Amino acid sequence: MMTTTLTMAPIGQISRSVKNIQQSIDWYKNKLGLAHLYTYGKLSFFDCGGTRLFLEETDEPSAESVLRRHRAELASWAFALRRDALGWRRIYASHCKKLRQMSRQSGGYG
Numbered sequence: 001m002m003t004t005t006l007t008m009a010p011i012g013q014i015s016r017s018v019k020n021i022q023q024s025i026d027w028y029k030n031k032l033g034l035a036h037l038y039t040y041g042k043l044s045f046f047d048c049g050g051t052r053l054f055l056e057e058t059d060e061p062s063a064e065s066v067l068r069r070h071r072a073e074l075a076s077w078a079f080a081l082r083r084d085a086l087g088w089r090r091i092y093a094s095h096c097k098k099l100r101q102m103s104r105q106s107g108g109y110g
Contacts, residue, residue, distance in 0.1 A: 013052040015066040021057035028053065 018024040021042050028046050029036045034053065037045040042057035 011051050013054055014048070015054045015056065017058045017061040018055050019057070019059075019061050021055060024055050024057075028055070 021039070021044055025036065025039060025044050028034045028044075034046040034048055037047055037052070039045070044055045046053040046055070
């Protein structure tokens with residue numbers, strides 16, 4: 001049986017919606033002291049010790065944040081899950097084949 005240990009990747013980005021992008025830039029940059037990376041329209045990005053903070057101005061900001069993992073880690077997770085799924089399908093197919101053979105040998109339906 002295959003086993004895959006999946007470890008949690010570091011958080012790559014935190015996304016927040018805000019009511020006023022300029023006030024938020026002032027707060028995160030001047031009050032909290034985060035490194036301001038860049039602003040593009042109603043989007044602004046900061047560095048939080050290697051984790052990117054993404055702010056987006058919206059009319060109705062959400063109270064929740066969205067956490068995104070680093071993409072490279074997600075790709076390795078997807079690969080591991082696909083590999084395990086293929087392995088389980090092979091094991092299942094082999095099991096079904098053996099059951100059919102046993103059924104034929106015993107005169108049952110197969």
